[in-house]
Amino acid sequence: MSGEAQAPLALEWAHGTLSVQPVGAMLDSLVFHLPDGPFAPFARRHWSPDAPDLRALPAHLRHLGAEFVCLPFGVGGPLRDIAPDxxxxxxxxxxxxxxxxxxxxxxxxxxxxxxxxxxxxxxPADHAVRRLTRVLTVRADAPVLDLALTIEARHAARLPLGLHPILSLDVPEGSLHLDARFRRGLTYPAAVPGEAMEAAIGRDFASLAKVPARTGGLLDLARLPKAAPMEDVVQLCGVEGPVDVVFAARGAVLSLDWDRELLPSCLLWISDRALSGAPWEGRYRGLGIEPIASCFYFAASVSLADNPISAAGTPTSLCVTPERPAVIRYGLSARPL
Known part of the structure; x- marks a missing residue:
């Protein structure tokens, strides 16, 4: 674990600054310099990764930063109220x-x-993946960060993969606006842990502004945060363009674009003051906007199965072969509103 104490690496250019942790090659912070001042759209942890009571947690939770790569994507775990299908x-x-x-x-x-x-x-030598290479490149003439992930394989395999940017929800109520085009939206097919789920379980939707609510009626997830604490997860299948996030109170827009041929879905993880255990303590305010080839946050075995998402035509894994490394390109950019 000594490697976890290594100092973050930094890049600074005319249009921003960033730092990267060796753990997870995790983008720890990213601040864009816009004409009217700095724009820092990403969530920040409020805990120390070295706190003794957090030692049993996975490293990515202890060091939780602005963006990182998940391979294989997924967490899994006990759930209740699972939808019958x-x-x-x-x-x-x-x-x-x-x-x-x-x-x-x-x-x-x-x-x-x-x-x-x-x-x-x-x-490890027994894994289908041989090596990952992650490249972060800043553009000298713009507030843009270009990223690329190269996956070299030992043998052909299917793997669930996800990218994990987390934006800040520490903004005025309803002032963050999401603009995302997609073919099919799905609410989480079980009760989301945290006892603060607002969306109905296991339902379809066509617009983030009209998501079936757990208490009946419709829920607007295109405008966040809500007044009350909230913990929710939805998957957008067949995403059809970049996801733009308007920080209205700041007067700025963050745009996330990626190779949607390889990662056809986007997971939205809304974690706003609802998780009470360590390290969250009812204080964390984050919005994951996560390009994926996966089935929600479930374990790899679920994503590799003929699950309800893949059976309906949206791939929930990425195919890799030793003959041709997979290269996923994506970018984060900022502009004034």
Missing amino acids: WRPFGLERQNDPAHGLSANAVWTVAEQDADHLRMVLDY
Whole structure:
């Protein structure tokens, strides 16, 4: 665990600053410089990763930052009130470690200069993945961060994969606006842990502004945060363009764009003051906007099965082969409103 104490790496350019932790090659902070001042759209943990009472947690939770890679994507665990169509799929199974080695191991710095950082992670010899390479590149002329993930494989395999940006919900009520186009939306097919789920269990929707609510009627998830604490998860299948997030109170827009041929869905994880245990303490305010080839946050075995999402035509895993490394490109950009 000594590698976890390594200092973050930093990049600074005319349009922003960022820092990256060796644990998970995790983007720890990202601040864009806009014409009217700094724009810091990402959530920040309020706890110390070295706190003694957090030692049993996965490394990605202890160090939770702004963005990281999950391979295999997924957590899993005990659930209640599972929708009938989902009961045969073993939703209680768990990934070990949660969100995979990529999110919890210490990566190696392979190269760093004024505008980019390249980090690598070798997987165990018995794993289908041989190596991950993560490159973060800033654009000299714009408030833009370009990212690329290369997956080299030992043998052909299917793997659930996810990218994990987390935006801040520590903004005025209803002032964060989501603009996302998608073919099909799904609410979580069980009760979300935290006792603060607002969406109905196991329902379809076509607009974030009209999501079936657990108490009846409709819930507007295109405008956050809500007045009351909330813990919810929805999956947007067949995403059809970048996801734009308007921070109305700040007068700025964050845009997340990615290779949707490889990661066709986007998971929204709304975690706003509802989780009371460590490390959350009822204080964390984050919105995960997570490009995925996965079935919600369930364990890899669920995503690799003929689950209700893949059976309906949206892939929940990524195919990798040794002959041709998979390269996923994505980007984070900011602009004034």
